[in-house]
Amino acid sequence: MANALGMYRTVKRLGIPDSNIILMLADDAACNPRNRYPGCVFANKGRQLDLYGENIEVDYRGYEVTVENFLRVLTGRVEASVPRSKRLLTDDRSNIFVYMTGHGGNEFLKFQDNEEISAFDIADAFEQMWQKKRYNEIFFMIDTCQANTMYSKFYSPNILATGSSEIHESSYSYENDNDIGVAVIDSYTHFVLEYMEGINKTSSASMKDLFDKYDPGTIRSHAGVRSDLFHRPLERTLITDFFGGVAHAEVVDSSAVDLILPITGHNISSEPSSAQASSRVSLVELEHLVNPAVAMEDAMLRTLRAWASLGILGLLVGWVGFKGGQ
Secondary structure (H helix, E strand, C coil): CHHHHHHHHHHHHCCCCHHHCCCEECCCCCCCCCCCCCCCCECCCCCCCECCCCCCCCCEEHHHCCHHHHHHHHHCCCCCCCCHHHCCCCCCCCEEEEEEECCEECCEEEECCCEEEEHHHHHHHHHHHHHCCCCCEEEEEEECCCHHHHHCCCCCCCEEEEECCCCCCCCCEEEEECCCCEEEEEHHHHHHHHHHCCCCCCCCCEHHHHHHCCCHHHHCCCCEEECCCCCCCHHHCECHHHHCCCCCEEEEECCCCCCEEECCCCCCCCCCCHHHHCCEEEEECEEEECCHHHHHHHHHHHHHHHHHHHHHHHHHHHHHHHHHHC
C-alpha cells in the first residue's frame, strides 16, 4: 500500500491534481487491527512521513478494487451511474501513467488475493484505448515478482514500459517495521521514489536518465525496460511528461477558429498582441470553442435586457413621482 501511496504523493507534488488521478487501494493496512498506528501508512520504519494522512482521495477502495473495475476504468466502459471522479476522462492528446503493485508471477498480478489480471488482459485493454483514441502515450510501471513479464504481451503503439524484476525473479521489500510486523515498501519502488525526490516541475531529466540509474545491487532485482513500441527517443522524453502536471502550448489555425476562450483563471489582454495578429493563434489549456453566431445572439440578448431594465426603472420612477404628487 505504501508503494501506491508513495507514487500518488510524488505525482501530486509535481502538479497533477486529484481530478486527474484514479487511485485504487485495497485499504487493508491503515485500518488493520495489527497496525499500531491506526489510519496511518508509512514508507519507512522511522515513520517520518504519513503517506495516508488527510489529503488523499481514494477513488476505489476495498472490494471495489477488482479486475473488472480496473479494465472498465481503462477502456471507459463504465456504468452510467459511475461519477466523473471515478472515470478516466482522457483523449488522444493525453499522456497516461499506469502504476501497479502487489503479489504476482509469470504474466499475472493478483487482485485482493481473490482474482488475477493477466498480461493479455492489460495488453488488450491498452489496444482498446488506442482504438478509441483514449491516449497519446502510456507509461506503464509495475512492481511485483516477475514484473517484466506483465508488459511482454503489449502490442499497441506509443507505450513505454518498465518493471522491477525479470522472469523467475522475485522483487524484495526494502525494509521491515518490527512494530507492525510487515514490510513497509518494496526496494524497486523505494529506489524510484528516492530518485523522484530530486525532480521538480521544471526538471529536464529524461526517462533515459531514470533508467540509466537502475542498479540491480540496490534494487535487489533486475529492473527492465521495453521501448520498442514507443515512438520518441528516451533521451528526449522528459520524466515530467508522465509524472508532472505540465501545460503544453497548442497551436490552432486562426482560419478555422474565430473565437477561443481560455480556461477560467487566465487573463486575456484587450489589446491584440503580435501572436494574436498573426495567422496562427497559440494559447495554453484551451477549453471551449464558441460559435460566433451564438456569441452575437448572446450580445443582442444582453442589450435587450439592458433596455428592458432601463424601461422598468423609468416606470418605477414615474410611479413614485405620481404617488408623491397625490
